[in-house]
Amino acid sequence: MASSNDDWCTIESDPGVFTSLIESFGTQNVEFAELWSLDDDSLLQLIRPMEGVENAAVHGLIFLFKWQSSSSSDAEDVNKEEEGGNVERGKALVGDDCPEGLFFAKQVTHNACATQAILSVLFNAPNSIIETDDDDNADNNADTNAATSKTTDDDKNGRKLILGNTLSNFKSFTSHFPPDLRGEAIGSSDDIRTAHNSFGRAEDAFLSDPSKAKRAATDDDDVFHFIAYVPHEKDGCVYELDGLQAGPIRVGSYRPEIGDENTTTDENNNNSSATASDMDWIRVARNAIQTRLANYSSTEIKFNLMAMVQDKRTYLTERLNALAAIGVEESDPNMLAVRSELHSEEEKRAGWASENERRRHNYLPFCVEYLRALAGSGKFEGLVEKARESVGEKRKRAEAWKKEVGKQG
Numbered sequence: 001m002a003s004s005n006d007d008w009c010t011i012e013s014d015p016g017v018f019t020s021l022i023e024s025f026g027t028q029n030v031e032f033a034e035l036w037s038l039d040d041d042s043l044l045q046l047i048r049p050m051e052g053v054e055n056a057a058v059h060g061l062i063f064l065f066k067w068q069s070s071s072s073s074d075a076e077d078v079n080k081e082e083e084g085g086n087v088e089r090g091k092a093l094v095g096d097d098c099p100e101g102l103f104f105a106k107q108v109t110h111n112a113c114a115t116q117a118i119l120s121v122l123f124n125a126p127n128s129i130i131e132t133d134d135d136d137n138a139d140n141n142a143d144t145n146a147a148t149s150k151t152t153d154d155d156k157n158g159r160k161l162i163l164g165n166t167l168s169n170f171k172s173f174t175s176h177f178p179p180d181l182r183g184e185a186i187g188s189s190d191d192i193r194t195a196h197n198s199f200g201r202a203e204d205a206f207l208s209d210p211s212k213a214k215r216a217a218t219d220d221d222d223v224f225h226f227i228a229y230v231p232h233e234k235d236g237c238v239y240e241l242d243g244l245q246a247g248p249i250r251v252g253s254y255r256p257e258i259g260d261e262n263t264t265t266d267e268n269n270n271n272s273s274a275t276a277s278d279m280d281w282i283r284v285a286r287n288a289i290q291t292r293l294a295n296y297s298s299t300e301i302k303f304n305l306m307a308m309v310q311d312k313r314t315y316l317t318e319r320l321n322a323l324a325a326i327g328v329e330e331s332d333p334n335m336l337a338v339r340s341e342l343h344s345e346e347e348k349r350a351g352w353a354s355e356n357e358r359r360r361h362n363y364l365p366f367c368v369e370y371l372r373a374l375a376g377s378g379k380f381e382g383l384v385e386k387a388r389e390s391v392g393e394k395r396k397r398a399e400a401w402k403k404e405v406g407k408q409g
Helices: 015-024 040-047 113-122 135-143 165-173 179-188 190-197 202-207 273-293 312-325 333-360 364-377 380-408
Strands: 030-035 058-066 224-232 237-241 249-253 304-310
Touching: 015 030, 015 113, 015 190, 015 333, 030 040, 030 058, 040 273, 058 113, 058 273, 113 179, 113 190, 113 224, 113 304, 165 190, 224 273, 237 273, 249 273, 304 312, 312 333, 364 380
Parallel strands: none
Antiparallel strands: 030 304, 058 224, 058 304, 224 237, 237 249
């Protein structure tokens, strides 16, 4: 274990980064997908990503937003209880009020919010496979949220989320910890911190001076924060998991029997029962996210939303095996179509790996040498002046655009 005060870098909100991060822990059968819209059709594509797949798993959502003092979910005016609903919202649940089996950790480590949001989804995923080293750890898992399995033998179709040894042991170890100690455990974990920092930019470490205290953020700085939204099967509610809060925040229910206004049913949506359940909780989470978005200016665009979903290769491989089992030949159009989609997924993964290598590469020495060469050739000052003129023009256009938007508003 390392000191929780050791530096954690900021990491980019990107599906390739997040997927590679969890796979470095040994997690299998999941990936991240970016959401560009909150309409029903876009949400449904998470559950029905291809023809013939009706119930692809969606384990949780991770939302990145620009933090502001009014964005705290502890504020009394955020997500208040709606008329007719019997589920309290906008209040951090602590102590005995915290739902049984829901994993929540306080964030006590600077810059750890991205990884902490990811862990919040992973540790609350239902029906995940927990790989334990011994029977004592298996007993600890009995108190956790999801129905869990000890080995991958229980996953006949290769679709279940497999936590992997590192996270399985961590979840077992912290299963009886209070939220603040769970946060300390995350910040002190060598394995988790090393994996997180492996996606930092090398030039950031090169430019920082370890002998000087880091500058504190001011009101003029853009400070971003990650939070998670997960369904909780035991009570049929959706929770916002924000490590800066005292506890999880219930944002709505997705089961008809609880009677929350956010609940939608098959009668209103022509979905299968399995799909409807996932769509219902996602809609509740969407409503909470839209409430947050309403607190920002209409011109603010610095948000990002990702879903932790089932690895598309799992059901493509399953489809290939099913076709082969009934004697479909390799030259058959159906077989070729599935193989083409599987190839596209492998190419996407290769692209992610290449992009991550570029993120890790330190381009600073090249840039310094390039600037030296420009200075030596006598072209540097002219290029600097040209750049200043270009920036001045961009600022003028931006100011003109702001004035125009102000008039329209």
